[in-house]
Amino acid sequence: MPRRIDTDARKAQLARAVWQVILDRGIGAVSVRTVADEASVAVGSLRHVFPTRAELLEFSAALMVQRARDRIRQLPPVEDPQQYALEVIRQLLPLTPDSRAELEVNIALIAETPALPELAGIRDDAYHQLGEACHAVVGLLTHRPRGPWTEQQARRLHAVIDGLAIHLLMADPADGDGWAMDIVRDELAALARVGADPEAGEAGTMNRAPSDPGD
Amino acid sequence: MPRRIDTDARKAQLARAVWQVILDRGIGAVSVRTVADEASVAVGSLRHVFPTRAELLEFSAALMVQRARDRIRQLPPVEDPQQYALEVIRQLLPLTPDSRAELEVNIALIAETPALPELAGIRDDAYHQLGEACHAVVGLLTHRPRGPWTEQQARRLHAVIDGLAIHLLMADPADGDGWAMDIVRDELAALARVGADPEAGEAGTMNRAPSDPGD
DNA sequence: AACTTTCTAGCACAGTCGTACAAGAAAGGA
DNA sequence: TCCTTTCTTGTACGACTGTGCTAGAAAGTT
Numbered sequence: 001m002p003r004r005i006d007t008d009a010r011k012a013q014l015a016r017a018v019w020q021v022i023l024d025r026g027i028g029a030v031s032v033r034t035v036a037d038e039a040s041v042a043v044g045s046l047r048h049v050f051p052t053r054a055e056l057l058e059f060s061a062a063l064m065v066q067r068a069r070d071r072i073r074q075l076p077p078v079e080d081p082q083q084y085a086l087e088v089i090r091q092l093l094p095l096t097p098d099s100r101a102e103l104e105v106n107i108a109l110i111a112e113t114p115a116l117p118e119l120a121g122i123r124d125d126a127y128h129q130l131g132e133a134c135h136a137v138v139g140l141l142t143h144r145p146r147g148p149w150t151e152q153q154a155r156r157l158h159a160v161i162d163g164l165a166i167h168l169l170m171a172d173p174a175d176g177d178g179w180a181m182d183i184v185r186d187e188l189a190a191l192a193r194v195g196a197d198p199e200a201g202e203a204g205t206m207n208r209a210p211s212d213p214g215d
Numbered sequence: 216m217p218r219r220i221d222t223d224a225r226k227a228q229l230a231r232a233v234w235q236v237i238l239d240r241g242i243g244a245v246s247v248r249t250v251a252d253e254a255s256v257a258v259g260s261l262r263h264v265f266p267t268r269a270e271l272l273e274f275s276a277a278l279m280v281q282r283a284r285d286r287i288r289q290l291p292p293v294e295d296p297q298q299y300a301l302e303v304i305r306q307l308l309p310l311t312p313d314s315r316a317e318l319e320v321n322i323a324l325i326a327e328t329p330a331l332p333e334l335a336g337i338r339d340d341a342y343h344q345l346g347e348a349c350h351a352v353v354g355l356l357t358h359r360p361r362g363p364w365t366e367q368q369a370r371r372l373h374a375v376i377d378g379l380a381i382h383l384l385m386a387d388p389a390d391g392d393g394w395a396m397d398i399v400r401d402e403l404a405a406l407a408r409v410g411a412d413p414e415a416g417e418a419g420t421m422n423r424a425p426s427d428p429g430d
Numbered sequence: 431a432a433c434t435t436t437c438t439a440g441c442a443c444a445g446t447c448g449t450a451c452a453a454g455a456a457a458g459g460a
Numbered sequence: 461t462c463c464t465t466t467c468t469t470g471t472a473c474g475a476c477t478g479t480g481c482t483a484g485a486a487a488g489t490t
C-alpha cells in the first residue's frame with residue numbers, strides 16, 4: 001500500500017476553500033485555480049480529489065447542507081417546544097459568520113442552477129428538508145393532525161424563515177438582527193396559542209387574526 | 216448631424232437580451248459576447264452603448280426594478296384596499312415569465328454582489344422600495360399609525376413575500392402556484408381584521424392569533 | 431533496499447473572457 | 461456631392477477558464 005491521505009478531510013478542506021472564495025469574491029470567482037490557491041494546494045492535486053469543477057461544487061454544497069442539518073440535530077434538548085423551535089430556527093438564519101456563509105452559498109447555488117443542473121438535486125433536498133422541519137414545528141406547537149391547514153401554516157412559516165434570512169443578508173448591519181428573531185418569536189407564539197386553545201378564532205376559515213397593536 | 220439611434224431603446228433591447236441569457240443559462244453565462252449574440256448585434260456595437268460589462272449589468276438591473284415599479288403603479292384602481300393589495304403583491308411574485316425573470320435577475324444580483332459592488336445600490340434600492348410598499352399595505356389595511364407594531368408587521372409581510380417568491384421559483388411546477396396566493400390572501404385578511412375591529416386580540420402584545428383550523 | 435501505488439506538481443491545450451482599436455458603413459447638413 | 465459625425469464591424473491581445481497529461485515525490489509492503 002502506498003501513501004494515502006484522509007480523502008474526506010481533504011474534501012472538507014477544499015469545500016471550506018470554496019465557501020471562502022464565495023464569501024470574499026462571489027460565486028463567479030470560484031474556479032479550480034482560485035479554490036486551489038485558497039486551500040494552498042496545486043490544481044492537479046485538487047483535481048486528483050475532484051476530477052471536475054462540478055464535482056467540487058456539488059460536494060461543497062452537499063456538505064454545507066449536511067453541516068446545517070447536523071448542527072440542528074445536535075441541539076441540546078429543551079423542555080419548552082416553543083423555545084426549542086426558536087433555537088432550531090435560529091440555526092437557520094444567517095446570524096453567525098458560519099450560517100451566513102451557508103446562506104450565501106445557498107443563494108449562489110440557486111442563481112447558478114441553470115448552468116449546473118447537477119446542483120438542483122441538492123438544492124431541492126435542502127428545500128424539502130426545511131419544509132419538513134417547518135411542518136414538524138407546526139405540528140409540535142399546534143397539536144393538529146396533518147392536513148391542508150397545517151400544510152399552509154408550515155409553508156407560511158417556511159416562507160417567513162427564508163424571507164427573513166435574505167433580509168438579514170441584505171439589511172444594514174447597523175439595524176442589528178433582533179427584529180428578525182422577534183418576528184420568529186411572534187410566529188411561534190401565535191402557533192402555540194392554537195395548540196393551547198383549540199377553540200381560538202373563527203372556525204371554518206384559515207385566516208389568522210393579529211392581535212391588537214396595543215399602542 | 217450624423218445618423219443617430221434611439222439610445223434608450225437600444226439599451227432596453229440589450230437589457231432584454233441580458234435577462235434572456237440569465238433565464239436560459241444563468242448569470243454565469245452573461246458575457247458581452249453572449250448578450251451581443253442574443254441581441255443579434257456585434258460586440259463592438261454593444262460596447263459602443265455600454266463601454267463596460269458592469270454598466271451593462273447595472274442598467275439591466277435598474278431597468279428591471281423600474282419596470283416592476285411601473286407595472287405596479289399602472290395597476291387599475293380597485294375599491295377594496297384588500298384586493299388592491301393582493302394585486303400589488305401578485306405583481307411581485309414570479310407568477311408570469313416576466314416577473315419570474317425579474318426575480319431570477321434579482322437573485323443573480325444578490326449572489327454576485329461581492330464581485331460587483333456597483334450593483335449593491337440597485338439591490339438596496341429595490342429592497343427598500345418593497346419594504347416601503349409593505350409598510351403602505353399594512354397602513355392601508357390596519358389604519359394604524361406608523362410605529363413599532365406596523366413596522367414589525369410590514370417586515371413580516373415583506374419576509375413572507377420574498378420567501379414565497381423564492382419558493383415559487385424552486386417549487387415543482389406540478390404543484391401549481393395557487394397555494395402562494397392563498398397564503399398572501401390569508402395575510403391580508405388577518406391584517407384587515409385588525410383594521411375592522413380595533414379591539415381585536417389581546418392588547419399589550421404584538422402576537423397574532425391564528426384562527427382555529429376548523430378541521 | 432527495491433517496488434508499487436497514491437499523491438503532488440506543473441505544463442499544454444483549446445476555449446472564453448473583457449477590453450482596445452482601427453477601418454468601413456450609414457445618414458443628415460453643407 | 462462631399463463632409464462630418466455616429467454607429468457598426470471585425471480583429472487582436474492578454475488574462476483566465478476547465479481539463480488532459482506527464483513526470484516526480486512520498487510512503488507503505490516485501
